Amino acid sequence: MIQVNNLTKEFLQGQQSTQVLKGIDLNIKEGEFVAIMGPSGSGKSTLLQLLGGLDLPTDGDIEINHNLLNKMKEKERTIFRRRNIGFVFQNYQLLPTLTVEENIAFPLHADGKLTNEKAKTIDELIRSVGLEGLNDKRVNLLSGGQQQRVAIARALVNNPTVLLADEPTGNLDRSMAEEILVLFSKFHRENKQTIVMVTHDIFAAGFADRIILFRDGAIDQDISRRDGDYAKHLANFMA
Numbered sequence: 272m273i274q275v276n277n278l279t280k281e282f283l284q285g286q287q288s289t290q291v292l293k294g295i296d297l298n299i300k301e302g303e304f305v306a307i308m309g310p311s312g313s314g315k316s317t318l319l320q321l322l323g324g325l326d327l328p329t330d331g332d333i334e335i336n337h338n339l340l341n342k343m344k345e346k347e348r349t350i351f352r353r354r355n356i357g358f359v360f361q362n363y364q365l366l367p368t369l370t371v372e373e374n375i376a377f378p379l380h381a382d383g384k385l386t387n388e389k390a391k392t393i394d395e396l397i398r399s400v401g402l403e404g405l406n407d408k409r410v411n412l413l414s415g416g417q418q419q420r421v422a423i424a425r426a427l428v429n430n431p432t433v434l435l436a437d438e439p440t441g442n443l444d445r446s447m448a449e450e451i452l453v454l455f456s457k458f459h460r461e462n463k464q465t466i467v468m469v470t471h472d473i474f475a476a477g478f479a480d481r482i483i484l485f486r487d488g489a490i491d492q493d494i495s496r497r498d499g500d501y502a503k504h505l506a507n508f509m510a
């Protein structure tokens with residue numbers, strides 16, 4: 272599903288070049304729910320941006336469903352991203368004066384294909400994220416947890432192959448965070464949605480079935496629930 276080979280990212284600042292990703296190899300299977308953890312500045316958001324085709328690597332390859340993202344022309348990559356990748360951010364990034372329904376439908380307009388079939392999907396999506404009855408509410412009147420639900424529904428409106436989330440619970444208190452994580456688990460379990468979630472929170476990471484620990488632009492640990500001793504590894508992470 273997601274195949275990353277020798278992924279390298281350098282940022283130039285003046286004369287100074289910093290290597291933020293140092294040749295990462297990573298394979299994520301269809302339907303996996305992966306958490307990415309690691310210290311601030313270790314390159315987690317940079318990786319997510321590259322996986323989503325929002326930025327280009329300095330070197331290396333990123334394949335999503337056998338489509339080589341880094342070889343696409345910019346326009347082609349934009350269209351691929353709209354149709355195949357859903358993003359959720361820490362600060363929701365909604366359009367504040369639009370309603371719940373308008374925000375969720377927004378990506379469909381960008382693609383010029385708002386059909387009745389999709390409109391039905393929007394109703395279903397609103398229900399599936401637990402916002403029934405709030406279709407016409409302006410999103411700036413909602414709680415943080417509700418706004419993040421809108422953002423998740425918007426990310427899923429095009430049936431993306433992959434859902435990428437960068438600290439989706441970073442602005443939420445524990446109980447709202449848990450609601451969002453339960454939602455991710457539901458989409459992962461029921462729709463076999465592939466999810467890659469960056470988080471600082473071991474509680475959030477515990478919802479994933481694989482945790483990748485980043486350090487200094489490289490993968491330091493990669494543990495899977497199926498490996499056994501998962502709880503022990505989690506405890507080590509927290510130490």
Ligand SMILES: Nc1ncnc2c1ncn2[C@@H]1O[C@H](COP(=O)(O)OP(=O)(O)OP(=O)(O)O)[C@@H](O)[C@H]1O
Pocket residue numbers: 282283284291309310311312313314315316317318
């Ligand atoms: N556009 C950019 N230009 C220059 N340097 C950048 C750019 N984006 C990121 N960096 C640098 O790359 C490094 C990794 O940043 P990144 O945002 O990926 O870290 P992170 O692991 O997501 O951190 P955090 O947990 O704080 O969100 C940092 O040193 C950052 O300053």
Ligand SMILES: [Mg+2]
Pocket residue numbers: 315316317437
């Ligand atoms: Mg980050």
